[in-house]
Amino acid sequence: MKTDETKKVSFIRIIAIASVGYLLLMIVILSAVWWNTSGTLEDSAAASITQAREMASFEIEEVLKSNEQALASVLQNNENIQVFEYGNENQRAIAAQNMVQILNRAAMTSSDVQTLVFYDLVGDTYIARTEPNISYEETSNIEKTIRQLVEDNPGNMPSSWFYWKIGEDSYLLRMYKNKKRMLGVLVKVSNISDFYSPESGIEYTLVSDDGQIIAEYGAIEAATDEDASLTHGGNGLIKDYLTENYIDVCRWSPDKEYYISGTGFASGDFSLFLSMTRSKVYGGFQILQVVIIILIVIAILMLVFMSIYARKTVFSPLSDLLRAMREIEKGDQNVRLSDNADTTEFQQINTSFNKMMDTIVNLRMKSYEERIAFDEATLKYVQLQIKPHFFLNALTTIHSMSYQNKNEEIREYIERLSRNVRYLFKSGLHTVPLSEEIEHARDYIAMQDILYPGSVFDFIDIGEGLEDYPVPQLLVHTILENIYKHAVSVDKMISILISAKAEEHYGEEICHITVEDDGDGFPEEFLADVKNGNVKVKENGHGVGLWNLKKTLSLMYRRDDLIEFSNKDTHGSRVDMWIPKRVKRQSSLWMQS
Numbered sequence: 001m002k003t004d005e006t007k008k009v010s011f012i013r014i015i016a017i018a019s020v021g022y023l024l025l026m027i028v029i030l031s032a033v034w035w036n037t038s039g040t041l042e043d044s045a046a047a048s049i050t051q052a053r054e055m056a057s058f059e060i061e062e063v064l065k066s067n068e069q070a071l072a073s074v075l076q077n078n079e080n081i082q083v084f085e086y087g088n089e090n091q092r093a094i095a096a097q098n099m100v101q102i103l104n105r106a107a108m109t110s111s112d113v114q115t116l117v118f119y120d121l122v123g124d125t126y127i128a129r130t131e132p133n134i135s136y137e138e139t140s141n142i143e144k145t146i147r148q149l150v151e152d153n154p155g156n157m158p159s160s161w162f163y164w165k166i167g168e169d170s171y172l173l174r175m176y177k178n179k180k181r182m183l184g185v186l187v188k189v190s191n192i193s194d195f196y197s198p199e200s201g202i203e204y205t206l207v208s209d210d211g212q213i214i215a216e217y218g219a220i221e222a223a224t225d226e227d228a229s230l231t232h233g234g235n236g237l238i239k240d241y242l243t244e245n246y247i248d249v250c251r252w253s254p255d256k257e258y259y260i261s262g263t264g265f266a267s268g269d270f271s272l273f274l275s276m277t278r279s280k281v282y283g284g285f286q287i288l289q290v291v292i293i294i295l296i297v298i299a300i301l302m303l304v305f306m307s308i309y310a311r312k313t314v315f316s317p318l319s320d321l322l323r324a325m326r327e328i329e330k331g332d333q334n335v336r337l338s339d340n341a342d343t344t345e346f347q348q349i350n351t352s353f354n355k356m357m358d359t360i361v362n363l364r365m366k367s368y369e370e371r372i373a374f375d376e377a378t379l380k381y382v383q384l385q386i387k388p389h390f391f392l393n394a395l396t397t398i399h400s401m402s403y404q405n406k407n408e409e410i411r412e413y414i415e416r417l418s419r420n421v422r423y424l425f426k427s428g429l430h431t432v433p434l435s436e437e438i439e440h441a442r443d444y445i446a447m448q449d450i451l452y453p454g455s456v457f458d459f460i461d462i463g464e465g466l467e468d469y470p471v472p473q474l475l476v477h478t479i480l481e482n483i484y485k486h487a488v489s490v491d492k493m494i495s496i497l498i499s500a501k502a503e504e505h506y507g508e509e510i511c512h513i514t515v516e517d518d519g520d521g522f523p524e525e526f527l528a529d530v531k532n533g534n535v536k537v538k539e540n541g542h543g544v545g546l547w548n549l550k551k552t553l554s555l556m557y558r559r560d561d562l563i564e565f566s567n568k569d570t571h572g573s574r575v576d577m578w579i580p581k582r583v584k585r586q587s588s589l590w591m592q593s
Contacts, residue, residue, distance in 0.1 A: 015310065023303050030292045038282070042259070045281040046250035049261045049274050052202050056195040056272055057263045063192055064161055064267050066110035067185040068174060073106045074116065074183060075176070084120040085180055092123055103129035115186040117146055122180050131188075141167040142186065149175070150182060157182070161268030163208040170214050172268065189215040201280040207242050209269040242273050317346040321353070333361055397450055413450055416443040424474075431470035431556075431583055434500060434511065438462060441476045441498065448484050455490055463501040469511045471579050472556055478545045479515040479575050487519030487573070494519050505578045516574040521567035530565050546575075553577070558584045 075081075080102065083095035103116045107129050117128040126146065130139055145166045149157070157175035164173050166186075175184035189206060196204060196217040203218035242262065245251070250261040259281050262273040324335045336357060337350040394417055401410050423440045438460060445458050476498060488494055496517050503512045530550070546565065553562045557580055564576045 015314075016307075019303055019306065023299055026299050027296055030296055034292055041282055045259055045276050046261070048200065049202060049250055049259065049276060052195070052197075052200060053261055053263050053272070053274050056204060056274070057265070059195045060192055060272065061265065061267065063112040063187060064172070064174070064265075066112040067114075067187055068267075070106040070109050070113040070116060071174060071176070071183065071185045073109065074102055074118070077102050081118075081181065081183075084123060084125060092120075092125065096125055096127060099127050100129070103127065112187075113185065114188055114191065115142060117142070117182075117184050117186065119146055119150065119182045120180070121150065121182065138167060138169070146182070146184070150177070153177070157184075158269070161265070161270070163212065163214050163270055172214075172270070193217055201276055203275050203277075205242065205273045205275065207271050207273060209271070211242075214270060242271070246273060247271070313342040313346070317341060317343075317350075321349070324353070328357075333357065393451065394447070401450070409450065413447060416447050419443050420447065423477075430473060432473045433467065434462065434469045434471050435467040437471055437473065437476050438498070438500075441480055444477060444480055445496070448488070452484075452488055452490050455492065456488060456494055456496060458496045459498070461497075461499040466500055466502060466511055469500075469579075470581065470583065471511065471513070472552060475513070475549070475577065475579070476515060478549045482545055483515075483517050483519065483573070487517055503578075509581055511579045511581075513577045513579060514574065515577075516568065516572060518568070518570070518572035521571055521573045522565055527565055527567070553579075556583050556585055 077098075080095050080098050083091050087095060099118050103118065107113045107116055115128065115130045115134075117126070119126050126143055128139070128142065128146075130142065145164065149164075157177045161172050161174050164171050170189040172187045172189060173184060175182060177183075192215075198218060203216070205216050206214040208214055242260075244262075246260045246262040247264055248261070250259060252259055253275075257278050258275045259278070260273060260275045262271050264271045320337060324337055327335045336354050339350065339354070341347040341350050394413075398410055398413060401413070420440065420443050423443075442460070445456065449456065480496070483494075483496060494517055496515070498513075498515050500511055500513045503510055505512070530547075550563050554560050559580075562578050562580075566574050566576070568574055
């Protein structure tokens, strides 16, 4: 007959693989979110920058084109210009007046045309058409710049637009010059800003081919040092970034702080660069990036922590349990697990395992002997339950009281007697609440007071919270019965003290019960026999009940140190009992609900 054996896998291995798999899955998912979102935001930023670049370059080209057209319209009046070369003084004066009109008409062709200049080198005649709101100082600076350019450039001027700094302002210049005259147009860079929108988050930097910052739009912090502006723009851009590497493409700066794109101008020796800071590109995603990093780090730390914690609280206890079970299979029944576990579940498992092993060992080694002793003690209890002299005394007492017409006392006596009898007849090797045992003791003392009126002073002191503490049945009754049998008489006064308090005994919670009297005390022979463990009593001798009580505690709790008999220094007897909360064995034969 074939049996299918399924290959078993380790629980620890499965947990470890699942934990690592969970971490990897979380990292993959968060990384995918990271890269996908980053790519989407970069594509969106690139689209915005590209659109803004095309719009800005178109508008700048249109401004330059409008100014070139205005300049071309002035050049068409070549006859009037030639008067400055061949005409007499009166003719040149008239030509100058005409040139003013020509420049004004040319400037009126477009609102983008700002400053037109004509400079006759032969007659040193300078004519300019400037913006209406321009200051005298600025007009003067423009004239000085034009004259200086003529001195600095004896030959021809650049054939395209070029950058020049006039006073505190930046200008783009387009000049036509020969040996006799110069005609040109100037565009103030600060006036070219229609394309700039602060809400877009895009920053613009106009740069000359020699690396000078011409103008900045959206500058966070304008540069104040001219030398510094050659290295850093007001936007924070480093001059080295503004190279051909970014022309007509969008890419990150080397330090990943700027997303840059640029465009050149065929009509001039300058370029326009557009940039967005990292915070503008990613916006709120920067916070999400930090959160993702933190989550990944937390996940790794949690995995490490959980691995260490699981190893300590799960894997190690399981390994110990498996090791103990292997040792048991080999025949070692003395194996026990630690009493201190890190978790409640394993604490309960260890405790249950140890209890189970204790039970197995005790069953195998002591079951037969304890069963015999238990049955003998049970039979002994049956014998002790039948107390002929107790019932005879009770009937005699009732009979005597009836002749004295003590009907009320008779009713009370019978009521206490009935409770006493019920309590006696359900006795056995089991526990009852301490309050029930004490109540029975009170009934017993009350009944005995009728036999020994005024002979006993009793005092009962029970500690708070001990009412439901489990104690063996007839524990206190047995000692009281011994006191009334050997110490109480009608011709003398005796005191009985019963006390119970919670204590810690050998590291275990116990109930310390003391019963003492001020009678004659225990016989020394009895105390010596109890101490040596050689107590031998006759059926009617002294200490039968006490010896059975000691044996009962030994059977129920499997300990021989729970009861102590002694005599007080003055006179009288004392019995100390230390009752654990957990019973090792009880009789089910005599237990009743």
